[in-house]
Amino acid sequence: MAQMPALIPKEVEIQRLKKIWLIVIAMGSTAASVEVDNFVDGSLHQTSIRDSAFTPAHWWLYSHFITLPLGWAAAAIYDRKVPVLRGPNNSINTGLKMTILGYLATMFTIGVNEMWHFWFVEEIFAVPNHWMFNMGVVVAFMGALAYVVRVYARLVELGAETPGENPYVAEMYKMALEGKLYSRAIP
Amino acid sequence: MTLPKGFGSSGAGGASSSDVERMIGRRVENMTGIITLSYIAAWLATFGGTWAGYTYYPWAYPTNSGHFAFIVLTIIEAIGYLFCVKVMEEGSKKNSNGIIAVTLGATTIGTLIISLYVG
Numbered sequence: 001m002a003q004m005p006a007l008i009p010k011e012v013e014i015q016r017l018k019k020i021w022l023i024v025i026a027m028g029s030t031a032a033s034v035e036v037d038n039f040v041d042g043s044l045h046q047t048s049i050r051d052s053a054f055t056p057a058h059w060w061l062y063s064h065f066i067t068l069p070l071g072w073a074a075a076a077i078y079d080r081k082v083p084v085l086r087g088p089n090n091s092i093n094t095g096l097k098m099t100i101l102g103y104l105a106t107m108f109t110i111g112v113n114e115m116w117h118f119w120f121v122e123e124i125f126a127v128p129n130h131w132m133f134n135m136g137v138v139v140a141f142m143g144a145l146a147y148v149v150r151v152y153a154r155l156v157e158l159g160a161e162t163p164g165e166n167p168y169v170a171e172m173y174k175m176a177l178e179g180k181l182y183s184r185a186i187p
Numbered sequence: 188m189t190l191p192k193g194f195g196s197s198g199a200g201g202a203s204s205s206d207v208e209r210m211i212g213r214r215v216e217n218m219t220g221i222i223t224l225s226y227i228a229a230w231l232a233t234f235g236g237t238w239a240g241y242t243y244y245p246w247a248y249p250t251n252s253g254h255f256a257f258i259v260l261t262i263i264e265a266i267g268y269l270f271c272v273k274v275m276e277e278g279s280k281k282n283s284n285g286i287i288a289v290t291l292g293a294t295t296i297g298t299l300i301i302s303l304y305v306g
Contacts, residue, residue, distance in 0.1 A: 009207050018215040022222070022271055029267030036259050044247060056240030056248040060256070160278060 007083040014160045016082050017151055020075055024148055027071040034064040065110065069103040072096065072144070084154055085147075087179075094179065095150065098143025105136030142182075149176040216279040219272055223290050226268035230294050233260045234301060241306050250306035261298045265291055 008016075037060040044057040076096045079085050087094045109132045116129035153173035155161040164170050175181045234257060241253035272287055 009210070011207050012210045015211045015215055018275060021274060022215065022218070025267055025270050025274065026225075028270075029263050032263045032267075033260050036256070036263070040252070040256060043252075056236070056244055056253075059236060059240075 010158055013082060014155065014158050017155050020078060020151055023071055023075050024151070027068055030064050030067050034061060037061050062110070065103070065106055072099050072103070085150065093147055095143040095147030099140045099147065102136045102138070102140025102143060105132050106140065109133040109136060146176065146181045149173065149181060150179070153177045215275040216281045218275055219283045219286060222268065222271045222275070223286060226264060226290065227294070229264050230261060233257055233264065238305065253306060254302040258298055258302060261294060265294065
């Protein structure tokens with residue numbers, strides 16, 4: 001695996017990466033709980049067709065649209081202390097940029113969604129007002145994955161985590177370290 | 188290696204161990220206390236949220252559903268807590284298995300009592 005230049009002492013970098021890792025694990029728990037709430041929300045909509053935004057199953061679902069952006073914002077702020085995670089031209093990490101864009105789309109669509117449901121009471125997953133909502137989450141998760149893999153790959157490179165034995169996984173880590181997990185052209 | 192302003196001796200040499208400690212601040216393996224408190228706070232908040240659901244919106248959120256959600260969420264939070272402490276302490280000499288066992292045991296018993304007697 002290509003060695004990245006060390007701009008801060010190794011021990012400092014490992015500690016900082018693990019602090020980012022703490023935020024990531026907390027957000028992972030949140031995301032896992034929201035997966036459960038997809039079923040709770042689905043069962044709610046089988047019994048009450050269209051409800052308000054403030055029923056309990058929605059508190060749970062919508063609270064992750066607050067928790068995860070705040071968590072990623074915390075990661076983005078702290079991330080500036082780890083040089084290897086910087087994006088092109090010392091900008092914010094590309095994965096974090098995608099995550100922020102995805103959640104901005106989602107937050108915008110929450111408003112659109114409520115306006116739509118003011119007139120149309122159905123609750124079908126595929127209605128147009130949900131499109132940007134769902135695509136925003138997918139874009140956010142894709143960016144988050146690129147970022148998380150990069151953090152893990154760097155921890156492997158610094159000897160703080162175990163490298164993947166599967167050659168395909170190892171190749172993914174290598175690409176992530178070079179900032180090219182999704183594109184060989186855009187770092 | 189270029190160090191930030193205020194670190195290292197002026198001009199020459201690398202980072203000394205005291206410099207490294209200053210740059211690190213609180214080490215992750217010493218964060219078990221705050222991680223444990225955060226887990227307990229999250230667990231209490233989960234109870235509060237589900238309790239509010241089946242107390243104020245019983246037609247939309249029956250008590251059984253609330254208890255089910257509370258149990259599942261407690262399991263998810265417990266796994267997150269375990270990962271946090273174990274990952275932060277790996278590679279160090281710290282070992283907080285006792286704290287983890289007591290915390291997880293207490294929240295398990297608390298979850299069972301709440302699910303049986305509250306609501």
